[in-house]
Amino acid sequence: MQALCRDCLTTFDTEGRCPACRSPRVTRHPELFDLSIAHMDCDAFYASVEKRDNPELADKTVIIGGGRRGVVSTACYVARIKGVKSAMPMFQALKLCPEAVVVKPRFEAYTEASKAIRSMMDELTPVVEPLSLDEAFMDLTGTARLHGAPPAVMLARLVKRMKDELGLTGSIGLSHNKFLAKVASDLDKPRGFSIIGKAETTEFLRPKSVRLIWGIGPMAQESLAKAGIRTFDDLLRWDRRDLHDRFGGMGERLYSLARGEDGRRISPHTPVKGLSNETTFHEDTNDVDILDGHIWRMSEKVSARAKAKDMAGRVVTLKLKKSDHKLVTKRQSLYHPTQLTDVIYRTARGLFDQVGDKGPYRLLGVGISQLASAADADREGDLLDPGANRRAQAEHAADEIREKFGKDAIIKGRALR
Amino acid sequence: MKLSIERASLLKAVAQAQSVVERRNTIPILANVLIEAEGDTVQFRATDLDIEVVDRAPAQVERAGATTVSAVTLNEIVRKLPDGALVTLTEDGASGRLTIEAGRSNFSLATLPKEDFPVMASSEYAANFSAPAPMLRRLFDKSKFAISTEETRYYLNGVYMHIADADGGKVLRCVATDGHRLARIDADLPDGAADMAGVIVPRKTVGELRKLLDDDETQIAVSVSETKVRFATPDITLTSKVIDGTFPDYTRVIPQGNTRKLEVDASEFAKAVDRVATVSSERSRAVKLALEEDKLVLSVNAPDSGAAEEELAVAYGDERLDIGFNAKYLLEIASQVDRENAVFLFNSSGDPTLMREGNDTSAVYVVMPMRV
Numbered sequence: 125m126q127a128l129c130r131d132c133l134t135t136f137d138t139e140g141r142c143p144a145c146r147s148p149r150v151t152r153h154p155e156l157f158d159l160s161i162a163h164m165d166c167d168a169f170y171a172s173v174e175k176r177d178n179p180e181l182a183d184k185t186v187i188i189g190g191g192r193r194g195v196v197s198t199a200c201y202v203a204r205i206k207g208v209k210s211a212m213p214m215f216q217a218l219k220l221c222p223e224a225v226v227v228k229p230r231f232e233a234y235t236e237a238s239k240a241i242r243s244m245m246d247e248l249t250p251v252v253e254p255l256s257l258d259e260a261f262m263d264l265t266g267t268a269r270l271h272g273a274p275p276a277v278m279l280a281r282l283v284k285r286m287k288d289e290l291g292l293t294g295s296i297g298l299s300h301n302k303f304l305a306k307v308a309s310d311l312d313k314p315r316g317f318s319i320i321g322k323a324e325t326t327e328f329l330r331p332k333s334v335r336l337i338w339g340i341g342p343m344a345q346e347s348l349a350k351a352g353i354r355t356f357d358d359l360l361r362w363d364r365r366d367l368h369d370r371f372g373g374m375g376e377r378l379y380s381l382a383r384g385e386d387g388r389r390i391s392p393h394t395p396v397k398g399l400s401n402e403t404t405f406h407e408d409t410n411d412v413d414i415l416d417g418h419i420w421r422m423s424e425k426v427s428a429r430a431k432a433k434d435m436a437g438r439v440v441t442l443k444l445k446k447s448d449h450k451l452v453t454k455r456q457s458l459y460h461p462t463q464l465t466d467v468i469y470r471t472a473r474g475l476f477d478q479v480g481d482k483g484p485y486r487l488l489g490v491g492i493s494q495l496a497s498a499a500d501a502d503r504e505g506d507l508l509d510p511g512a513n514r515r516a517q518a519e520h521a522a523d524e525i526r527e528k529f530g531k532d533a534i535i536k537g538r539a540l541r
Numbered sequence: 542m543k544l545s546i547e548r549a550s551l552l553k554a555v556a557q558a559q560s561v562v563e564r565r566n567t568i569p570i571l572a573n574v575l576i577e578a579e580g581d582t583v584q585f586r587a588t589d590l591d592i593e594v595v596d597r598a599p600a601q602v603e604r605a606g607a608t609t610v611s612a613v614t615l616n617e618i619v620r621k622l623p624d625g626a627l628v629t630l631t632e633d634g635a636s637g638r639l640t641i642e643a644g645r646s647n648f649s650l651a652t653l654p655k656e657d658f659p660v661m662a663s664s665e666y667a668a669n670f671s672a673p674a675p676m677l678r679r680l681f682d683k684s685k686f687a688i689s690t691e692e693t694r695y696y697l698n699g700v701y702m703h704i705a706d707a708d709g710g711k712v713l714r715c716v717a718t719d720g721h722r723l724a725r726i727d728a729d730l731p732d733g734a735a736d737m738a739g740v741i742v743p744r745k746t747v748g749e750l751r752k753l754l755d756d757d758e759t760q761i762a763v764s765v766s767e768t769k770v771r772f773a774t775p776d777i778t779l780t781s782k783v784i785d786g787t788f789p790d791y792t793r794v795i796p797q798g799n800t801r802k803l804e805v806d807a808s809e810f811a812k813a814v815d816r817v818a819t820v821s822s823e824r825s826r827a828v829k830l831a832l833e834e835d836k837l838v839l840s841v842n843a844p845d846s847g848a849a850e851e852e853l854a855v856a857y858g859d860e861r862l863d864i865g866f867n868a869k870y871l872l873e874i875a876s877q878v879d880r881e882n883a884v885f886l887f888n889s890s891g892d893p894t895l896m897r898e899g900n901d902t903s904a905v906y907v908v909m910p911m912r913v
Binding site (some may be wrong): 456459474499502503504505506507508509510513 | 691693694697718720721722723789793794827844865867891893907909910911912913
């Protein structure tokens with residue numbers, strides 16, 4: 125069977141360790157040199173960057189996150205073994221892992237590391253689709269002749285370079301589509317290199333939970349469970365029509381994924397889909413004045429980002445998380461795309477009033493989506509709200525003052541709530 | 542129940558009734574039409590719980606009675622029957638089926654009990670008056686394009702019909718707006734309407750009402766209460782809940798001090814707007830109006846797709862003005878003008894613009910400009 129040594133990159137087809145360097149880190153698969161869709165996922169990225177930059181942390185348990193009420197954004201593998209997960213509230217993480225060192229995130233450092241990895245990936249193929257700072261899809265189809273080596277070898281070389289040159293490790297998933305590549309990269313973390321070949325796809329998926337599918341969260345799982353669907357095997361028993369009738373567009377997708385089919389292309393130019401900001405409160409609250417202050421501040425942040433990017437959004441979304449972690453999201457389309465704090469705030473506030481005081485809440489977020497260019501933003505006033513125009517002018521004037529004298533030079537009283 | 546009816550009158554009655562029925566229904570009885578036969582009349586009643594239509598037609602009733610069947614299916618069957626056919630509807634009460642016979646065709650439809658059908662509660666109407674069909678047609682036709690579809694401002698999802706003070710005394714007035722444009726249409730006050738409370742007639746009701754107004758000779762009996770409005774001809778009664786909300790004070794919106802006057806042939810203007818707007822593929826296509834002495838230049842500049850320009854001879858005597866509008870809004874208000882020139886009154890490029898037909902102030906439109 126075809127095999128690749130991930131330490132010295134030798135390819136061979138004998139059993140056992142690498143014949144060249146005796147390393148046990150060998151990947152073997154009949155389709156090893158035929159597959160070209162890959163997913164690279166850095167291992168505990170933020171924590172790895174912190175450990176790299178601060179050798180004192182190297183043998184400690186590290187959790188990245190912040191604030192009294194913050195959540196875990198990354199935990200190193202030691203902490204993960206103890207059950208710490210991303211997005212877990214910090215107090216809970218510290219209960220599981222009291223010896224952990226909590227480090228505040230340094231996003232500049234992560235962005236820089238991410239850029240370095242990105243440029244290494246760009247050397248492999250022009251078709252790189254980053255999902256976040258620390259993971260990306262790559263399509264290496266047709267690159268074997270250029271590189272003089274099949275994709276698997278180039279990918280092994282990539283993670284080796286990341287380790288040697290950047291001191292960061294990553295895991296590779298290699299398969300024949302995006303869905304399976306992403307599933308594969310998670311199979312053998314950290315420093316993994318996993319392959320799901322065409323021949324074994326269905327059998328591989330069959331016993332797995334549908335939770336494996338990106339986008340199937342607890343809610344979707346529950347509705348699938350109601351239909352008797354828990355595993356891919358269950359899914360295979362449904363025909364396309366029935367799935368469509370029951371789950372709409374998602375049903376179509378489930379039908380394909382159950383068969384290990386995923387037609388999505390890797391697109392290097394995935395446009396930004398939306399801008400949003402959210403905050404977790406120090407204490408859960410139901411106080412409308414306090415929440416209103418948060419809506420305003422989040423709207424301001426979103427608006428500032430939109431203005432900086434010359435973008436505007438057609439849809440405003442309000443996100444609330446209750447004390448019991450139940451999520452409430454509400455959205456409203458606007459007639460014209462906007463980038464104005466005033467419009468975003470008023471729309472979000474209107475959405476909040478529809479939800480009412482069903483709190484207490486622990487988190488609030490405001491976002492805009494269906495982005496358009498700033499040239500199309502706020503082009504038309506509202507006959508029934510003659511003050512809107514003056515408020516928009518005031519906002520633009522305030523923006524100019526901030527530009528000159530700093531972002532705290534002028535703020536609304538509302539922002540102090 | 543057993544009755545015979547001529548296909549054409551059956552089709553007319555059923556078609557009107559079934560259009561009220563919501564296509565997507567979770568309550569089965571609401572998909573049905575209630576058929577009631579008595580004396581020499583059969584009546585068809587359909588509802589979506591907000592609107593109720595009762596349609597009467599002459600029929601030979603052999604056995605009085607009532608039942609309900611799927612409105613859409615009944616309509617489809619009757620539509621497909623040959624013209625001039627005599628249709629017999631029979632229901633024996635025991636089988637749970639309605640039989641429809643015409644010539645050699647024979648249909649049998651499942652029924653639901655007539656007792657389950659929600660008949661709209663009758664109401665005390667505070668104001669009752671009669672209005673000729675053409676008057677109501679003008680009031681609603683010229684205002685309905687401005688009805689908002691925005692659900693958050695539900696009180697704009699209809700036409701505000703009320704009594705207002707105009708220059709020549711009290712008038713019956715219809716106003717609709719979506720915040721981008723506004724239409725205000727006046728008609729002579731009908732006898733008995735003076736005390737009518739203002740009501741917001743929902744968009745769907747306006748659409749259904751339109752079907753009652755085709756015949757110029759018909760007098761429409763209008764009844765208004767605080768919660769309902771009713772429009773009736775001898776054959777059809779349309780009852781609707783009104784929107785439970787307060788229509789905003791639109792009078793503030795109508796500009797009083799706009800002095801820059803443009804007079805233009807409405808149809809030439811509309812054609813030119815339509816032509817230049819072709820190059821733009823944006824969702825809201827902005828047309829720029831550049832005005833100078835007796836000249837109007839319409840232009841569209843869409844960086845991604847192209848540009849267009851057209852010049853029109855107009856009557857304009859004020860200083861230079863550049864102002865932009867959504868092409869769709871200009872087309873809509875221009876198409877309301879059918880007798881005289883369109884008169885636009887501008888203030889600045891950021892202020893609402895007013896449009897009317899000649900000097901006729903009984904139909905006034907306001908449109909918000911767009912940044913170009």
